[in-house]
Amino acid sequence: MKITVVGTGYVGLVTGACLADMGNHVVCLDVDERKIRVLNEGGIPIHEPGLDVVVKRNVAAGRLQFTTDVAASVAHGTLQFIAVGTPPDEDGSADLQYVLAAARNIGRLATDYKLVIDKSTVPVGTADKVQAAIDDELGKRGLDLAFSVASNPEFLKEGAAVEDFMRPDRIVVGVSDERAANLLRAIYAPFQRTRDKLVVMDLRSAELTKYAANAMLATRISFMNELALLAEKMGADIELVRQGIGSDPRIGYHFLYAGCGYGGSCFPKDVKALIRTASDQGQDLKVLQAVEDANDHQKTVLTRKVLARFGQDLSGRRFALWGLAFKPNTDDMREATSRVVIDELLARGATVTAYDPVATEEAKRIFGDEPRITYAQGPMEALEGAEALLIITEWKEFRSPDFDRLKTALKQPVVFDGRNLYEPALMRDFGIEYHAIGRSVRAQAALA
Numbered sequence: 001m002k003i004t005v006v007g008t009g010y011v012g013l014v015t016g017a018c019l020a021d022m023g024n025h026v027v028c029l030d031v032d033e034r035k036i037r038v039l040n041e042g043g044i045p046i047h048e049p050g051l052d053v054v055v056k057r058n059v060a061a062g063r064l065q066f067t068t069d070v071a072a073s074v075a076h077g078t079l080q081f082i083a084v085g086t087p088p089d090e091d092g093s094a095d096l097q098y099v100l101a102a103a104r105n106i107g108r109l110a111t112d113y114k115l116v117i118d119k120s121t122v123p124v125g126t127a128d129k130v131q132a133a134i135d136d137e138l139g140k141r142g143l144d145l146a147f148s149v150a151s152n153p154e155f156l157k158e159g160a161a162v163e164d165f166m167r168p169d170r171i172v173v174g175v176s177d178e179r180a181a182n183l184l185r186a187i188y189a190p191f192q193r194t195r196d197k198l199v200v201m202d203l204r205s206a207e208l209t210k211y212a213a214n215a216m217l218a219t220r221i222s223f224m225n226e227l228a229l230l231a232e233k234m235g236a237d238i239e240l241v242r243q244g245i246g247s248d249p250r251i252g253y254h255f256l257y258a259g260c261g262y263g264g265s266c267f268p269k270d271v272k273a274l275i276r277t278a279s280d281q282g283q284d285l286k287v288l289q290a291v292e293d294a295n296d297h298q299k300t301v302l303t304r305k306v307l308a309r310f311g312q313d314l315s316g317r318r319f320a321l322w323g324l325a326f327k328p329n330t331d332d333m334r335e336a337t338s339r340v341v342i343d344e345l346l347a348r349g350a351t352v353t354a355y356d357p358v359a360t361e362e363a364k365r366i367f368g369d370e371p372r373i374t375y376a377q378g379p380m381e382a383l384e385g386a387e388a389l390l391i392i393t394e395w396k397e398f399r400s401p402d403f404d405r406l407k408t409a410l411k412q413p414v415v416f417d418g419r420n421l422y423e424p425a426l427m428r429d430f431g432i433e434y435h436a437i438g439r440s441v442r443a444q445a446a447l448a
């Protein structure tokens with residue numbers, strides 16, 4: 001089928017490439033000329049494992065094209081996916097200007113039936129706004145063209161985006177007519193060969209499903225983070241607690257890892273937006289507000305531990321940081337805890353040497369030529385002469401470091417681990433002073 005994807009970011013590029021891989025002819029549109037130039041020159045503007053292979057294969061097969069030409073992109077696809085950004089507005093609500101601009105372009109230029117599909121994460125009721133924007137543009141042209149609007153929220157995770165798209169747990173589709181439902185069934189049939197994964201519903205339920213999923217996952221994380229703080233005070237070990245509750249199938253093991261707070265382009269933004277949607281309806285989402293507050297607090301957990309250990313004034317001290325990205329396997333630093341940690345360390349007079357396998361360029365873009373931050377080429381290099389190590393992102397290469405070398409490279413063997421990568425008892429045996437999140441040597445020792 002002929003498909004247009006509007007917005008060639010994390011979601012749009014993955015969607016376009018994976019749909020092309022199933023034989024569709026896909027045109028990806030973006031307003032960002034640089035991005036389209038990079039793609040047309042054979043590059044990939046983001047770090048996403050496996051994406052380059054799928055993109056190259058489909059470009060070579062003539063099934064995937066990139067353009068800034070709006071008219072050509074509207075003319076191409078019967079299906080028009082909208083995958084543009086929906087950043088938070090000043091008041092926390094989702095800014096719909098890019099979604100509605102994309103919808104208006106379709107209404108302004110379409111000459112035949114279009115199925116317009118919201119893939120961006122958008123508040124409940126946005127499909128109606130998209131419908132109205134297209135109607136308005138068609139009206140200006142005096143055209144009575146048939147079109148459908150659908151909601152098809154995306155659940156992929158950065159760092160595993162291609163895998164998630166190719167093998168989804170479920171595909172949520174919100175529709176208001178049979179024609180749209182049939183087209184989406186056909187497009188997604190190749191992605192659900194073992195069982196029917198399509199969950200078809202009305203537009204508003206689909207829109208709310210996306211926020212409900214992210215809000216539920218964020219809630220699990222904040223819940224565990226708060227319990228981790230309590231575990232520390234009580235001499236219990238949150239990792240043992242996680243295993244203890246996860247074995248109940250009603251709870252499950254996933255997304256119960258305590259850490260130094262959730263970041264990324266979605267959880268923080270979507271939690272805010274859902275709180276805002278509810279308050280517009282006169283309803284307080286008390287649980288979700290607490291989830292957000294707990295996460296803001298959690299992002300400062302490492303620096304609070306550093307200040308408790310080294311004092312409030314960190315002048316003249318340099319700290320090593322492992323991990324800048326908001327999670328492993330991505331260079332994305334949107335809402336990353338590393339940003340909060342670095343800002344606080346600098347504000348207290350410290351300097352920072354950071355290492356991240358892929359996010360250094362992004363960090364340089366964000367922090368500019370800030371002289372108090374230096375970037376190391378490797379994890380051990382970052383440690384040389386530093387006061388202590390702070391671990392922010394659980395990249396695989398941090399999981400089994402050479403602890404002897406780590407010990408001697410640092411001025412003093414002190415590690416603040418925001419991702420609970422190591423066993424407290426092992427660190428004690430290595431002679432490393434280990435500050436993790438909700439972990440206790442006492443609880444571990446009781447097992448020995």
Ligand SMILES: NC(=O)C1=CN([C@@H]2O[C@H](COP(=O)(O)OP(=O)(O)OC[C@H]3O[C@@H](n4cnc5c(N)ncnc54)[C@H](O)[C@@H]3O)[C@@H](O)[C@H]2O)C=CC1
Pocket residue numbers: 006007008009010011012029030031032035083084085086098101102119120121122154155156157158265266
């Ligand atoms: N990043 C993720 O892992 C996920 C994101 N989402 C949602 O998907 C949406 C897109 O997110 P990302 O891909 O991360 O954003 P992104 O910022 O990486 O990409 C958005 C792209 O849209 C382009 N754009 C903006 N206005 C345009 C227009 N009128 N015409 C054509 N292109 C336009 C921008 O230049 C940019 O390249 C958001 O609503 C997000 O919440 C949903 C699931 C996962």
Ligand SMILES: O=C(O)[C@H]1O[C@H](OP(=O)(O)OP(=O)(O)OC[C@H]2O[C@@H](n3ccc(=O)[nH]c3=O)[C@H](O)[C@@H]2O)[C@H](O)[C@@H](O)[C@@H]1O
Pocket residue numbers: 121154155156157158159214217221254255256257258259260261262263264265266267326327
């Ligand atoms: O709407 C979105 O954009 C996406 O948001 C999240 O995906 P993503 O933000 O890419 O990354 P996650 O793996 O969910 O991690 C988010 C944050 O939570 C943190 N996290 C995750 C799991 C956990 O147990 N503990 C924890 O602190 C991670 O470190 C990270 O900072 C969801 O997992 C996706 O399903 C969703 O499509």
